Amino acid sequence: MQKIEINGGQKLQGRVVVSGAKNAALPLLASALLVPGKVAFTNIPDLMDIQSIKLLLKDLGADVQGHGHTVSIDASDVHKVAAEYDLVRKMRASILVLGPLVARFGKARVSLPGGCAIGARPVDLHLKGLEAMGATIEIDHGDIIATAERLKGNDIYFDIPTVTGTENLMMAATLARGTTVLRNSAREPEIMALANALNDMGADVQGAGTAVIKINGVDHLKPATIRVIPDRIEAGTFLVAAAATRGDVLVQGADPEHMGGIINKLRQTGTHVDISSEGIRVQGVENIGCTDIKTLPYPGFPTDMQAQFMVLMSLARGNSVVHETIFENRFIHVNELQRMGADITLAGGNYAMVRGVEALSGAQVMASDLRASASLVIAGLAARGTTTINRVYHIDRGYEAIEKKLASLGADIRRV
Ligand SMILES: CC(=O)N[C@H]1[C@@H](OP(=O)(O)OP(=O)(O)OC[C@H]2O[C@@H](n3ccc(=O)[nH]c3=O)[C@H](O)[C@@H]2O)O[C@H](CO)[C@@H](O)[C@@H]1O
């Protein structure tokens, strides 16, 4: 099993180009199932999760072409509506094929995603929404079976703003009869990107990016060419890595409009953040200030940046409180950071108290999930000595060529 080895202590310096967003690309690729024709995508990130969804779409009978950053999907000849357990278990976002399949083909069978390291992550709100649109839902031997001759528009209220739930229902509603209104929708930039793409395909989606999304159903969607937005979490990870190593990095192509929560917190630590037409530049400071973090749905501080930010707080002067409100078990990185000398106490109720230390020290650590892995990489970059991160496959789900990008900024990092 591959590991990443880092000799810490180098200040990151230079420029790095942000990749396309994983969490935008996954629903966009799934949305191609709605179209009887070829949909072309550019700026697709080269990641394991993208390989997983391409395999799933191929298995359903879609013609999937291209590699690297350009992919086309032609779902004219889809002959199978079942997403198998082996594909779904590798990537929870496989649930995103449920809405498109039932909307276009009247039936879908998708293995129920299990819990994962960061929490139980139920999909009940996806299923209730589809039921409200007239689908019959059964759970059979661990699979969700959804059937509907044609979905019907309805007024749907999400108990919790769910990102993939909003995306699934928005996609399903494009081909439903009549109007669907989604209330208390998630407002993440990836949802607006999906709505724009669906509209380019001939759908009528209004209000994405706000809590109320209105979708007037149409009979067919048509091919289009879609560019994936920049990855705000990858960009944020590089910015935090620059701040933690007291470096100076420009993340080219990062969209500051999508990153208000992250930029605000970086500035509260005293880190210099400059926004220009090229992207976002961070200049780290010796005396990193402490700040409290509470993860919230967008536009609040993203849970997908919590682990990385905790490393910065571990190096700050003073104490910070980190409150994770989205997932019930997203502190698995804490044990590993403690092994590197971080002073963090879990206070229950999803609170962590972080007392800043002078320096972290390199150690053997274990990655447990995607963003936990990113936090260990940042810790390794800032630490004194050598850090070896085991189970590094988690990071390949969501970071394109991470060690190459970091090496280009002067990090002493390699895969072994
Ligand atoms: C592929 C993708 O885009 N993944 C992102 C997406 O995941 P994902 O879409 O899975 O996360 P959700 O927004 O659905 O989850 C938010 C909260 O709602 C709960 N919930 C969700 C659905 C449901 O039917 N019932 C329910 O109770 C979840 O357990 C969680 O506590 O948003 C998360 C929150 O920003 C991010 O961490 C993930 O990176």
Ligand SMILES: C=C(OP(=O)(O)O)C(=O)O
């Ligand atoms: C939790 C994440 O992804 P997923 O929802 O695909 O598990 C993430 O991107 O941090």
